[in-house]
Structure formats: structure tokens, C-alpha cells
Amino acid sequence: MTLEFSRRGRALVGQEMFLVLERAKKIEETGAHVYHLELGNPRQAPPRELLDKAVDALSHRHVGYTYSAGLPVLRQGVASYFQASTGRALTEANVAISPANLLITQFLELTCDPGDRVVLFSPAFPTYWASADYVGLEIIDVGLSAAHGFDLTNDAIDTALAARPRAIIVNSANNPTGAVYRREALERLAGECERRGIWLLSDETYAEVSFARPFFSLAGLGLPHVLVIGSFSKMFSVPGFRTGFAVGDAEVIGKVSLSTSTLISCLPIFTQMGCAAGLRRLDRYTAGVRARCAHATALCDAELSRSAALRRVAPHAGFYFLVDIVATGLDDMEFAHRLLEERHTAVTPGRSFGPTWDRHVRIATCGRLDDVLEGTRRLVAFAESLVKVA
Amino acid sequence: MTLEFSRRGRALVGQEMFLVLERAKKIEETGAHVYHLELGNPRQAPPRELLDKAVDALSHRHVGYTYSAGLPVLRQGVASYFQASTGRALTEANVAISPANLLITQFLELTCDPGDRVVLFSPAFPTYWASADYVGLEIIDVGLSAAHGFDLTNDAIDTALAARPRAIIVNSANNPTGAVYRREALERLAGECERRGIWLLSDETYAEVSFARPFFSLAGLGLPHVLVIGSFSKMFSVPGFRTGFAVGDAEVIGKVSLSTSTLISCLPIFTQMGCAAGLRRLDRYTAGVRARCAHATALCDAELSRSAALRRVAPHAGFYFLVDIVATGLDDMEFAHRLLEERHTAVTPGRSFGPTWDRHVRIATCGRLDDVLEGTRRLVAFAESLVKVA
Numbered sequence: 001m002t003l004e005f006s007r008r009g010r011a012l013v014g015q016e017m018f019l020v021l022e023r024a025k026k027i028e029e030t031g032a033h034v035y036h037l038e039l040g041n042p043r044q045a046p047p048r049e050l051l052d053k054a055v056d057a058l059s060h061r062h063v064g065y066t067y068s069a070g071l072p073v074l075r076q077g078v079a080s081y082f083q084a085s086t087g088r089a090l091t092e093a094n095v096a097i098s099p100a101n102l103l104i105t106q107f108l109e110l111t112c113d114p115g116d117r118v119v120l121f122s123p124a125f126p127t128y129w130a131s132a133d134y135v136g137l138e139i140i141d142v143g144l145s146a147a148h149g150f151d152l153t154n155d156a157i158d159t160a161l162a163a164r165p166r167a168i169i170v171n172s173a174n175n176p177t178g179a180v181y182r183r184e185a186l187e188r189l190a191g192e193c194e195r196r197g198i199w200l201l202s203d204e205t206y207a208e209v210s211f212a213r214p215f216f217s218l219a220g221l222g223l224p225h226v227l228v229i230g231s232f233s234k235m236f237s238v239p240g241f242r243t244g245f246a247v248g249d250a251e252v253i254g255k256v257s258l259s260t261s262t263l264i265s266c267l268p269i270f271t272q273m274g275c276a277a278g279l280r281r282l283d284r285y286t287a288g289v290r291a292r293c294a295h296a297t298a299l300c301d302a303e304l305s306r307s308a309a310l311r312r313v314a315p316h317a318g319f320y321f322l323v324d325i326v327a328t329g330l331d332d333m334e335f336a337h338r339l340l341e342e343r344h345t346a347v348t349p350g351r352s353f354g355p356t357w358d359r360h361v362r363i364a365t366c367g368r369l370d371d372v373l374e375g376t377r378r379l380v381a382f383a384e385s386l387v388k389v390a
Numbered sequence: 391m392t393l394e395f396s397r398r399g400r401a402l403v404g405q406e407m408f409l410v411l412e413r414a415k416k417i418e419e420t421g422a423h424v425y426h427l428e429l430g431n432p433r434q435a436p437p438r439e440l441l442d443k444a445v446d447a448l449s450h451r452h453v454g455y456t457y458s459a460g461l462p463v464l465r466q467g468v469a470s471y472f473q474a475s476t477g478r479a480l481t482e483a484n485v486a487i488s489p490a491n492l493l494i495t496q497f498l499e500l501t502c503d504p505g506d507r508v509v510l511f512s513p514a515f516p517t518y519w520a521s522a523d524y525v526g527l528e529i530i531d532v533g534l535s536a537a538h539g540f541d542l543t544n545d546a547i548d549t550a551l552a553a554r555p556r557a558i559i560v561n562s563a564n565n566p567t568g569a570v571y572r573r574e575a576l577e578r579l580a581g582e583c584e585r586r587g588i589w590l591l592s593d594e595t596y597a598e599v600s601f602a603r604p605f606f607s608l609a610g611l612g613l614p615h616v617l618v619i620g621s622f623s624k625m626f627s628v629p630g631f632r633t634g635f636a637v638g639d640a641e642v643i644g645k646v647s648l649s650t651s652t653l654i655s656c657l658p659i660f661t662q663m664g665c666a667a668g669l670r671r672l673d674r675y676t677a678g679v680r681a682r683c684a685h686a687t688a689l690c691d692a693e694l695s696r697s698a699a700l701r702r703v704a705p706h707a708g709f710y711f712l713v714d715i716v717a718t719g720l721d722d723m724e725f726a727h728r729l730l731e732e733r734h735t736a737v738t739p740g741r742s743f744g745p746t747w748d749r750h751v752r753i754a755t756c757g758r759l760d761d762v763l764e765g766t767r768r769l770v771a772f773a774e775s776l777v778k779v780a
Contacts, residue, residue: 005501005645007503009645012649063629101654131653225393
């Protein structure tokens, strides 16, 4: 008897990136070194206070259940952080703790029914696509362009609103482009959404790593239809903690917490205690991370500039470059595949960020700097070899 | 503008148990002691090897991403464990790591579409109800009875199959009744499900704490429609690790892993390394836990026997009693509320386990033994006071 899955079960298919990862692992098993530019897996040490606190809590057996909405000290810490950075009064009731990746699905499920429309400004983080497919939404793909520096333009906002979606996801600072959107554009988008009753998810995961443009958070507007999410993964270089947060209207946060209760009960106590300790020295820590991001970005940009076949927009934030490879004549899958086989360098195919981005690849610059630079040089040399042949 | 949530968003409502917990906290804030018999939060120390390994891994900064399907060493460890206990050959491909609570929703979503029927044998674990409501399923409530020791009878199986459901959830050893079902009944249910293409979730979370009847795992049958889940929470007394596992057909496990990838990416590495270390000394550890469960159960049973107003079935496993309070004249909510207010003892209202169980309360015996026994005495005294008044 064949196995009959549900519509959601059938909608689940593997991501292209994992094919790259598996092949990279096979090459490594032969003893060869692979340059990993495909994953946004920060290698920087997390704050000492964070790690010490988590280790201490785990050693002292804080291994029981806790609140679905999150540990009060951490919710309060996140509220204070946003209050300090936005000037808006926020309390524990405005904060829920949950894995940041799960919060994407939680948001879409709480606000949209199957068949509803959701707008993604592409290129867009792969989980948005996977989650919207999984939930059964119609995705309206509003493309941003390199010509405008991948900025959120008024035209893009107009196109998004004209689709009359049930929800929109906006992501500044952006993965994969590194663009930080301007305050006026974000305020306009959020204001229009609130006026029209469109739900808006503002994914601010990379807020703390904006180095070239001031970051603006939508948490300061206090609009009930706007849910802000962020992740300690990137803020503190602890992606394996799987701990993030949502900030928003108390009624919406209540729904998020109920959803967390139903899906996963709660998150571990010791990781939350660690994150709360980390928040107390956030400024010093992220200043260092930002400096490192800016440095790695500048060095990679210099390498990438050596090939006229590779075009890119200088990022404002984070540790990604979205590289246009159209001049090489290869699509993203073939480019990524051959770069891995021939030059032992792994990158992410552009189609992971939306179907129209299949002439791009993403590189992540957050690995060991030597490795990142050598991988980038190999990417450049590979692109040049393609252009010469052509 | 009022906030309009999706159908799923509207389906989320708070559980009765959390109202009890909140009120208990308020009482504790006045400085009073509350006897907690409401939560299955094991207080026993986890295996030393498990905790040491997790602490060591965290200290050494194993805080990056890992595989969505789980850490290979842990998947292999779970496969070996089931192979040893069932005699069936199993590999890593038959195992996915995910929070056990989330696996309930993952199973229902992968196998059922909104409107499909799912059978629950009640009384049944609250998350089954919450998750099925959330997914939008029609719940067929097949009640088990104290008269048959809450056993899974052939009649109950016939009723379940006659409903022609898309999926069935079975839970042996059972929460809240402590019943361990007989091998013949479980094999018949699983065989009929496979023959008819009905998906079966076998929640075996309490397998390792069966002390009064041999436990039989459905993982040994190798039926593609049967997915077994379990949790390190109860196996190793680390509920805060939020780490569980699914065992089944490789194709189904592949879907579960894709679902995990979409929803939460992966679980932490250090908790998985800890669980893998714990598996290597599982036998010694769970022998101690079983002895403790049997001991606490016997002592509580002796206390409960002092009131003719309280009826219960002796559990075969775990650390719960489902107590029939119909003779007290109160329903579960009023009983639980007054027991908390008047005797500072918290229990779980029976309706948490299904709408027909509102003349029962559940007590958990896994807390500190002194507290559990004093709480049980208070429950007995309260019941007696009600009967005397009546």
C-alpha cells in the first residue's frame, strides 16, 4: 500500500541548499578541505556571560518545564531592550519567547487561512517560502532590484498593497541582500498595513549587525497588526540555542504563546537564562560583531571586485553577499555544483530565495576569515574561467 | 480595528490546567506552600553521564546548527535501543529527532487534512486534543473505562475502526491512567490500521516507566503506517531539554525531518549529545526510576484508599493516578479550585483529558515524595469533608 500524506505532507520537499551540503560532506569524507560559504552559522564566540550562565544553569539542573510564553526574566529583558532602542513603553506582556524559525510559521498560521495571499519581497529567506507553501498560502512575489540597491521602494510597497494580501513579511536588515531599509519606507508600509488590516511580520533578525545604515525597528510604532521577530542565534552567535522572540500587541503575543504551548510546550530554561545574561552586555558584544561584519564584508567585496563577471550590491548589514552570476552563463544550480566539485567551495543557490533568483548565488562571510577569503578567491577564479571559455 | 485571526488562531484557547497553575503561583506569592500534584515534571536527577556530556558540549561551544533529522550519533543510539528491545533491524534512517510534543502536531499535519477524522482513546493527553483542534480535525472520542482497568479493549478498537478515521493516536503506557496495554490488543490495532491505510501514532513516552506489566512497543512490527514517538523528557527526567524522537518507516521519517526543517530547522547539538550519552546507561538509570515510580504509586494508593469517595485504578506505569471524584458531588473544576484554595493542593482537572472526564482529577506522584504524600492526604481529607457534608 502506498503511503498517502496530507496536503501539507505532500507540500514538503527538500531545499536545494541541503543537496549542496550533502555533496560537500561527501567531498570532506575523502579528506579534502571544503570552503563553506553557504551557511549563516556564526563562528564567533558567544558572550562569556551568556555561555557561563547557561552552563551554570544546566549544571544546576534547571532542566524542568517553564512558561510557554518564556522565562519572565528574558521576556522582561527583551521588552527593556526594545524600550531602550525605540523609546516606546513595553512590558513582558508584549514579548513571547519561541524559536525564531518557528515564529515564522506561527505568525502565518495565526493570521492566514489556506488559500490566503501573502506577500514576500524577494529575494527572501528560504523559510518564508517553505512555511507559506506548508501552510497552503498563495505567495505574491514582489521582487526588489539590484538597481535600487535592493531597497524597499515605494513602488514595491504599492505592488504589495495592491495584491490585497492577508499578510506581508518584511525583512530588514535583509538576508540575503544585506540591505537595511529606510525608516520612511518601513513606516509607510507598516502604517498602510495597519490601516488596511493587513498583518505584517517584521523579521529583524539581523538588526544588531547593521553597520552601514541606521537600523529602524517597527517595534516602536505600537501597531497591533505588526509582529516583530528576532533571534538570539544571530544576536549572540548561538544558532544552536534555537531561541528567538516576538514583540507586539499583547493580544497577538497571547496567541503566539498559546501556539507555542500547543506546539512545543516551552523552551529550555537554561538557554533562556543564558540569553537573559547576554542581554545585559549586548551593546559591547554586538559592537564587536558589527566591526567584524564590516571588516569581512570589505575584504570580500575587494575580492569580488576582481571579476567583472560577478555583480553585487554592497551590503549595509550582516554577513551575506547576493552575487549576480548571469555573465557566467550558468544557472545557480550548475554554478554551485561545479564550484563545489571543481573548486571545493560551497555556496547557496539563488533559487533558495525565490524562483526568479536562479542567476544568483549567496555567499556567507561569517566563517573563519581565512577560509571565507580563500573561498571567495576560488569563486572569483571559477567565474573568470567561465567567462574566458565563453 | 479588531484583530482578525485565522481559523487556527481562533481555535487556540488556554488549557484549564494553566488557570490552576496561575492561581497556585498567586498563593505561593503570599508565602504559603502549595503541594504540586498537577505537573508531570520529574524531579529526579538525570543520569550523571547525560548532564556531564551536555555541560561539556555547551562549555566547548557546540552551539551551531546541525541536521534537521537530528544528530547522527543520537539517531543511531535510538535505532540501536529499539533494535535491542524489539529485535527488529533498525537504522538511523528510521529515526528522527524532534521535540516529542511537536511530533504530535507533525504527525497529524503530515497525515491528515482539515476536516479529517482522528480517533483518541480517552482519557487522553491534553496536547492530542489541542493539536487536533488546531489542525482542524474532527475528533472521534472513544472512551475507555475504569471497569476494564482503562485497558484497550477489542470493543474500543472496533469502535475506533468503524469511525473510518484518517488517523488514530494510541498511548501505552498511558497518561493519565497509567494503563499499559496488552500486546495482543496493540498488535491487532496496528495490523488493522495498516490493512486499512489508517495512520497510527503510538505515543510510547512512558515506556521506560512501566513497572507492573510488560511494555510492548509497536516499533517492532515495521508497519509503514505506524509512527512511534517517545521523549527523553520522561526517559531521563530532562523535560526542559525538549528533545524527543520518532521511529518508523524511512519515507515517513523523511517527511518528519522535512517538517522539522521547515518548522524549527533543528534541535540544539549539546542536548542531543547529552541524550546520546544517557542512552548508553539507560538500563541502570530507568531501573531506578521504575522502582521509584512503583514505590510512590504504592504509597499514594494506600493514602487514596482511605476515602471511599475517591475511586481509582492501580496504574501499571508512570506517575499518575486518574481519580474518580463523582461521589464528592463536585465537578473537576470546582473540586480542583476549592482543593487549591482551601488545602493548597494543585491537581489537574479531568476535562483536560477529554470532555467526558469532568468528574475526575489527575494527580502526579513524581514530585518530592513528602510533598506528594502530604498533598494526597489533603486531597483525601478534602474529599472526606465533602462526603460528610453531603
